[in-house]
Amino acid sequence: MMEAQNIIAGSIILIAVAYATVIALRKGRALSPKSKVGCSDDCGCSSKSKSVKAVL
């Protein structure tokens, strides 16, 4: 029983770490002015927006 609990809890923690890593990487990419990826999905602001340079 404890084994199963450990496995489920461990999986949840790993998924959370993976998700946070993806978010951090996306933010890292969004730091570039050439980036076409919206940086603020989690904030909900302009997730589909492009940078000025990309639009121009």
Place this chain on the structure above:
Amino acid sequence: MKENGTKPLTIALAGNPNAGKTTLFNSLTGLSQKVANYPGVTVERKEGTWDLDGDSATLIDLPGLYSLDATSLDEEIARNIIAGKVENVSRPNVIVSVVDATNLERNLYLTSQLLEYGVPVVVALTMIDTFEKQKHEIDIQKLSECLGVPVVAVNAKSDRGKQELAEVVRSIAGTTHGAAYSATHDAAGETAKIFARYKFISTAVQESVRHNDRREHRISEKIDRVLTHKVFGLAILILILLTVFQAIFSWATLPMDLLEQGFGAIGNGVRDVLPPGILADLIVDGIIAGVGGVLVFLPQILLLFLFISILEDTGYLARAAFLLDKLMSRVGLHGKAFLPMMSSFACAIPGIMATRTIENRRDRFTTILIAPLMSCSARLPVYTLMIGAFFAGQTVFGFVSVGAILMLAMYTLGIVVALIVAFVLKRTLLKAPPPPFIMELPPYRMPSIRTVLQNMMTRAWLFVKRAGTVILAISIILWALMYFPRSEPAAALPELTQSEAAIDPATGRPGDPSVEIAIPESEQLRNSYAGKLGHLIEPVIEPLGFDWKIGVALIASFAAREVLVSTLSIIYNVGKDENEESETLISAIRNAKDDKGRIVWTPLTALTLMVFFVLAMQCMSTVAIVRRETNSWSWTLFMVGYMTGLAYLASFVTYQGGRALGFE
């Protein structure tokens, strides 16, 4: 409808700021978008699908602009889209020029420029109900003849003219533009062209519009005299904000209590169902405590945006802008900086993107660097947690809540510091004279229930989404950092040996050495990864009155501000010993004690933490957008550095100053 049988039509929606363009865009596409009532709200290009009698067309919402002279980034973007020079964006087949009927001359200037691009244009006349209420008359057929393009009166709220607009767009799509307007063809030089355009517009308006000559005082002007008065106006602004904050606290109390009880019940339910162990601890102490701790603030977020939307939609916020404009120009800020600063009260990211309307680079950078000082909605849970824990129920003069005053003080502190920083920057690193700025005050309107609810629900959804994604992930990781490593008894209780610890307290004799010794959870937390990190930074934050647990929450909140609440919630749940009763976050904060058994949180500590949150740069998304918009690491790091330094200094002064004055 397809262009040449294959490609869908592309329709561009162009118009002056505040002409009702975004409202019309929402109405035609059905997309949820922010609709505001002050100039310049549309900064980005937005797209939607417009159903033209069963066929769909792509509708592009161009930035709000006064002309296509390309003096600002917005104008340049719009001009390039219309000219078909933007990659991956089809050249529009039709341009819908949104024209505010109550400001015909000014709005038609842009239309006169659109006519020169060889794309079929249709004029959508908005604010027609307000225009008619002012008892003016317009001959739409005549205006159409004068301009040489179709004109349709529309009202997005009542759907008036939407069908006709769709039919006209279908009929002129693909045709060659043959507008009568050619006044500038004969004019030589830019000035002559401007005069020619105004002459053309003036003729069209004189031919088609009959103004009501009866002299009557417009209610709007009378109200403006009071609301924009430098003394009364400011007093009314403070009164309105105090009322809003007071309402947020009092109205949200019941739903917040219910939510808190609900999450508590869910946690207890999970504990009853699952056997004791790591999984139950993770779900209850990590996920439910972390996410639930933030979600209980949803009612306050809803109320905040309800009030902001109402003030925005009625036109009051533009008056507030007018009031502060004089102050802003004194410190050297561009008049256009007000909109980004206002937007930043919701979130700094749209605020920073809105600075694209500011032409001068130095003015734009100054605004970008101060926008994050406005108290965004992510700070609200932190303020209300602190106020709820230490200042709830206290009043001044018997009816003004101390919480509302403190909330107003925090918002004001952000504005005042932003103005001081702007003053310094505009006289040192970003020296430039502020250009003149003409501000348009939109007419007062009854707020649209649909728009207000849309704004409110959009913000609420974003808050819930954020809690269910980023904050959930951070909560789980933080819980793991606070849970691991599980301490060995000898490590946790160094002063006791295994055999000593195993002494049976009842008999005073050594007990069974094989019996597992329970390590107090508070001890486990102290020895966890997060605990060690907290202790590492404790010497730095001790002068601010913060202990290592607050330190852990502070570090975590640099990912996102609300994480402070979820982290404190997890810390006080994880660190709770088994014999301790379950309690709310507020009571846990009030009763928290440090390693020496002293009370950690006092009203002064809470105030210090609030001051820190007003000024500190704790948002990864904002850092990313500043880097993108400034295209400079130097300016980005400068912003992070000055804000964090300022936050530390102000918190230090608040705490040590408070103690010197005798506060605990």
